[in-house]
Amino acid sequence: MKKIGRISLTFLLVIAGAFVAVWAYSTFFDKTQVVTIKEEQAARYINLPANSEQQLPDLTFAAQKSVHAVVHIATQSVRTGQWSSGNPFLDEFFGLRSQPEVRQGFGSGVIMSEDGFIITNNHVIENAQNIKVILNDKREFEARLVGADPSTDIALLKVEAEDLPYLTYGNSDNLQLGEWVLAVGNPFNLTSTVTAxxxxxxxxxxxxxxxxxxxESFIQTDAAVNPGNSGGALVNQQGNLVGINTAIASRTGSFTGYSFAVPVSIVKKVVEDLKEFGEVQRALLGVNIGDVNAEIAEELNLDKVEGVYIGGVVENGAANEAGLKEKDVIISVDGEKTKTAAELQEKVSQYRPGDDVDIVVIRDNEKKQFTVTLRNKHGDTEIVRDNMTVLGAEFEAVSNNVKQELGIRSGIMITKLEKGKLKDAGLEKGFIITSVNKKPIYEVGDFKREVGNARGGILVEGVYPNGESAYYVFGLEN
Structure with a gap:
């Protein structure tokens, strides 16, 4: 027991000594220093203007000015569709049945005068037999088609009204990338819609x-445009018309980011021609063109990859007569640069046949200037007259009731007849034209197309209101 007591005492003394050693070391030899590190925050601050909201464009004036001058257009057309009885033997024996088919359409338009001239797209009113215009104040008018130009997709309507709100032309040539614009129209039949x-x-x-x-030389914007906006207004911040909304880029049929408008530089010329002549006076250079690309620039040793490359010159055309040649590169028209084929088309479209324009080209690394007298589609400098003017008549669609009474499926009626080809051929007011050159005529547009495409004599068949059938033959040549 004494031996155990000595061992225990020795163990306690060892433990106590260890504690004393640790305390002495930590007190006199290992002083831990605690350091507090203060981090300085290095931030950069930007001083924004106190009234930064005032830097954003104020589009309220443009919206209020334009919304009342943009109209809703509703169209109606009637086509005779064919349907089957469901029995192939009966169809073979009796033929397919005919049944009138009514089609509705809608779009937008822009009032351009207080007496009722309205601009829209050709595809909005194409093949329409009835065109109705609804104003922003809910008034409705029947519209008359003054003329249409498929090449630019522009049409001109007229309603009988006075003191209408209207827009004035802006300058589409002065538009800048990044400039704010408004698209005004009636998408999905939602009237008076404005997007920016x-x-x-x-x-x-x-x-x-x-x-x-x-x-085609479209203005591209990211203003939301949807079906029904076609024919509506693209306006600048001053509320002036700079384009007619025409198309969207979409895989779904609805807006997905980009919309396109015909610039007013083209629209203005088309409208003036339709009002004065009933047909657009298209001025032609007589060349086959394309954009200069890297390959062409390298081949011709051009300094810049821009300009309009002439791939071919039409024999007896305006360019050929003036001295332009294949492989010339057009760089300006009347002092204005032309970097692309679309720009060249836009600039030339503002002239009429017979106008002189100065064309600068690059040929053999040298600039050469030529004065070109523009020509029409027939190869001369004469004004092209609308065939309908030569015919000396006005027409209107025939109602379904009249068709049923007379036993006809198509037809347009002569409502006004003056001196012209039709009167000289013996037609009278009230005569219903049912076919031209054996092709049925359902509407005035059909008649215009068939007469315009005709070569030589024109055969017109139809019926008078008393049921008397008749046919006439005439030519357009003097």
Whole structure:
């Protein structure tokens, strides 16, 4: 027991000594220093203007000015569709049945005069037999088609009214990328809709117009445009018309980011021609053109990849007569630069046949200037007259009731007859034209198209209101 007591005492003394050693070391030899680190926050501050909201564009004036001058257009057309009885033997024996089919359409338009001239897209009113215009104040008018131009997709209507609100032309040539604009129209039949966006590109050629002489130099914006906006206004911050909304880029049929408008530089000329002549006076250079690309620039040793490359010159055309040649690169028209084919088309479209324009080209690394006398589609400098003016008549669609009474499926009635080809051929007021050159005529547009495409003699068949059938033959040549 004594031996155990000595061992225990020795163990306690060892433990106590260890504690004493640790205390002495920490007190006299290992003083831990605690350091507090204060971090300085290095931030950069930007002083914003106190009234920064005032820097944003105020579009309320433009919206209020334009919304009352943009109208809703409703169209109606009647086509005779064919349907099957469901029995192939009966269809083979009796033929397919005919049944009138009524089609409704809608779009927008822009009032451009207080007496009722209205601009819209050709595709809005194309093939329409009845055109109704609804104003922002809910008034409704029947509209008359003054004329249409498929090559630019512009049409001109007229309503009988006075003191209408209207827009004035702006200058689309002065538009800048990033400039704010408003799109005003009636998407999805929602009247008086205003959307805002910026000019995101100019001189776009989309290839959507199918006309042989199509002119495309669209203004591209990101203002929301949807079905029903076609024919509506694109206005600047001053509320002036700078374009006619025409198309959208979409895989779904609805707006997905970009919309396109015909610039007012083209619209103004088309409207003036339709009012004065009933047909657009298209001035042609007589060249096949394309944009200069890197390959062409390298081949011709050009300093810049821009300009309009002449791929071919039409024999006896305006350009050929003036001395322009294949592989010339057009860089300006009357002192204004032309970097793309779309820009060249836009500038030339503002002239009429017979006008002289100065064209500058690059040929063999040298600039050469030529004075070109522009020509019409027939190859001369004469004014092209609307065939309807030559015919000396006005027409209107025939109602379904009249068709049923007379046993006809198509037809337009002569409502006014003056000196002209039809009167000389023996037609009388009230005569209903049912076919031209054996092709049925459902509306005035059909008649215009068939007469315009006719070569040589024209056969007109129809019936008078008393049921008497008749036919006439005439020519358009003097």
């Amino acid at each position: 966006g910026i000019i995101s590109a100019q001189g776009r050629n989309l290839g959507i117009n199918q006309d042989q002489y199509r002119i």
